Structures are given as structure tokens and as C-alpha cells.
Amino acid sequence: MTTVDRDMERRWDVFHRWQPYGLLGVGAVLSVPTAELMPGTAERIAVAVLVVVALVLQLWWGRAVRTHRGPDATSAAYYTVRWAIGFALTWLNPIFAFYVSTGYFDVNERIPDRRWRRVGLVACSVPVAGAQAGGLPFHGGAGWLLFAGLLMANNVLLTLVAHFYELEDSLSRARAESITQLESANAALQQALDENAALHAQLLVQAREAGIADERRRLAAEIHDTLAQGLTGIIAQLQVVANTPDPAVARTHVDRASDLARHSLGEARRSVQNLAPVALAHDGLPRALRKTIDQWAERADVRAEFILTGAAEHLHAEVSATLLRITQEALANVSKHADASRVVTTLSFMGDEVTLDVRDDGRGFDPMAVPERTGTGGFGLDGMRARAARMAGSLTVEAEPGYGTAVSARVPLVRHDR
Known part of the structure; x- marks a missing residue:
């Protein structure tokens, strides 16, 4: 996961955690100037009690969410209870449809089964459509017809939004898979480059060692073919000098030994010169x-x-x-x-x-x-x-x-x- 993805996930977590408080607060604040929609004292007390219950529910969920992640049975139960409280508040005062609309944003994070997610969205659209039509219950057929039309329109919009959300989610997953594959390919390429660099270094060492071995063999051959043979010849000439009483013969062999020595010296110099050009x-x-x-x-x-x-x-x-x-x-x-x-x-x-x-x-x-x-x-x-x-x-x-x-x-x- 990239840094951008982690930052986006962190922001969504913050939004899902605090948006129910915000929408509940909006409903509670706007319910004050719309108190005439609740003419009875009992209804106002019921709204106050339900707001407190909703706040307690949110505080409990804020602690529970720390112990587990992802949609499960506990998060689905929380979603259901929250919807029921929101439905009751909207029945008493349509302005609390703000709190019910919380279910539109976190249905995927709270309900594990995809089919029940659709049910949850439809359930949330019922009090929202009722609030748009003037508030539940309706008195007369016109109100129910308006409610039915608004309910259908809301669900069409929800279907379109869900469809585009799924497309975007699939594209995001495809991009994530592509990034993972690219990272794997880059890692494999870097490994291959490292292996090639190590192999290149090894080949250079081997080539250097082979060159040294070549020079040693060449020098060994030249010493054998020139210096060693020259020294052998010198020794042979000196042995003749040592064993002959004739000064002229001795002089001849000394001259030959000197020639061989000069020649061997020249060969030695040539060999040294060939060590480097x-x-x-x-x-x-x-x-x-x-x-x-x-x-x-x-x-x-x-x-x-x-x-x-x-x-x-x-x-x-x-x-x-x-x-x-x-x-x-x-x-x-x-x-x-x-x-x-x-x-x-x-x-x-x-x-x-x-x-x-x-x-x-x-x-x-x-x-x-x-x-x-x-x-x-x-x-x-x-x-x-x-x-x-x-x-x-x-x-x-x-x-x-x-x-x-x-x-x-x-x-x-x-x-x-x-």
C-alpha cells in the first residue's frame, strides 16, 4: 500500500467515525427552530431521549470499533439499531433525516453481505423520502403518491451511485494489482541488475587472474627456453675451460660463455619489458x-x-x-x-x-x-x-x-x- 492510499484510508476512517456525530448534531440543532412540527410535550421528550440514546450508541461504537475491523455481525447490529433510532426520530421530526442518511456512507463498512447492503440502503431511503414528502405519517392519497415517487427516485439515484462506486472500486483494485505487479517486476529487475553487477565484478576478477596466470606461464616458458638454456650453456662452456689445459681452447670457450651470458641478459630484459607494454x-x-x-x-x-x-x-x-x-x-x-x-x-x-x-x-x-x-x-x-x-x-x-x-x-x- 502506498503512502497516498494509507492517507486516504486514514481520512475515510476519520470521516466514518465522526460523521454520525455531525449529522446527529445537525438534526438536533435544526429541531429547535422546527419544534412546531412536534406539538406535543411527549413527542419532544421522546426526541430528547432518542437523541441521548443515539449519542450513547455512537460512544459505544467508538469504543467497540477499536477492537475489530471490517464488516461483521456486530457492525451490522450497530447499523440496524442506528437506523431504527434514526427512523423514529425522523417520524417525530423530519429534520432528523440527516442522521438517517448516515447509512448511505458506511453501509459497505458495516454490513458484510452484499445483498443485505442493498436492503440497508433501501431502508435508509424510506425515512429520507418521507422527510422529503413532508414527514411521516401522511394524511391522504396525494402524500402517499408523492412519497412513493420520491422513494423510487431516491433508490434510482442510489442504484446509479452504487454502480459507479463499484466501477471505481474495481478500477482501484485493478490499479492496486498493477502497482503490486510493477513493484514485483521492479524488485526482480533490481535483483537481476545486482546479480549482473556481481557477475561482472566476478568476471573482471577472473579475467585479471587469467591475465596474471598467462603472464606467469609466458615468463616460465621464456625462462625455460632462454635463461635456463643460456645458463646451462654457460655452465657447459665453463666446465670445458676447467678441464682443458690448452689456453687457446679455454679462451674460445670463455668467449662463448660470455656471448651466452650477454644473450641471456638481453632475453631477461626483453621478458621484463613484456610484463607491461x-x-x-x-x-x-x-x-x-x-x-x-x-x-x-x-x-x-x-x-x-x-x-x-x-x-x-x-x-x-x-x-x-x-x-x-x-x-x-x-x-x-x-x-x-x-x-x-x-x-x-x-x-x-x-x-x-x-x-x-x-x-x-x-x-x-x-x-x-x-x-x-x-x-x-x-x-x-x-x-x-x-x-x-x-x-x-x-x-x-x-x-x-x-x-x-x-x-x-x-x-x-x-x-x-x-
């Missing part, structure tokens, strides 16, 4: 890719080219970082496995997506012969596929032994939030 700190993706490719070409002693097609746009940081890291992974694979003499990297802006192609003329391989490392996603092809998938993109590899390799990544074009 520092190349994107001050440059957009095309320029960062060009610098990365040039540095790789100088280090690997391989001819490398960078081609930009389409109008370059300022991409979202995550999209730029993903494409940069895929490029680094692809170039690292070329260094390790391809034995290539030329690499071409192409970045293409095409409508609603961005594509990255890294092609080399190396030895190639058979993609079907490479085992899938499902769920690793930390390095190599698996790592690149995982990175593209997190951006709702895809990565394909085309390779054939002796004819080089082509790695192609496609991701949605998500612009940077300015």
Missing part, C-alpha cells in the same frame, strides 16, 4: 610496432618490414597491448624456429576490426604436427590465441614446411575512451 607509454600502436620490429631486426640480424594499411585510429589500451604482445611473440618464434631471412608485419585498420599479419620466409612447419597445449595459453601459439580470444578476436596460423609461416590476428576495433 612500455612501448605504448608514449606512442600509438603503429609507431610502437615499428620500433619493436626495428629493434628485433637489429638484434636478430633479419631483414624486417612494417606496413600500415587503412587510416590508423587511437585504439583502446588493452587492444593495443594485445596486438603488440602478439607481434613480440610471433617475432620471438621466428628467432627461435624459423631461420628466416625476411619478415613482413602488416597492421590493417578495416572498418570495425583490426588485423595483424606476421609473415616470414623461414623453414615453416606442419601445423597438424604441432600438439595442442589446451589451457596453457602462456607462450607461443597458445599464448597468442589466448590473448586474441580475450579481446573477442581470433588467431590463425598458415604454415607449410619449406614455405614459411603466416600468423594472422583479428580483433574488434575498440577506440580509446577519451
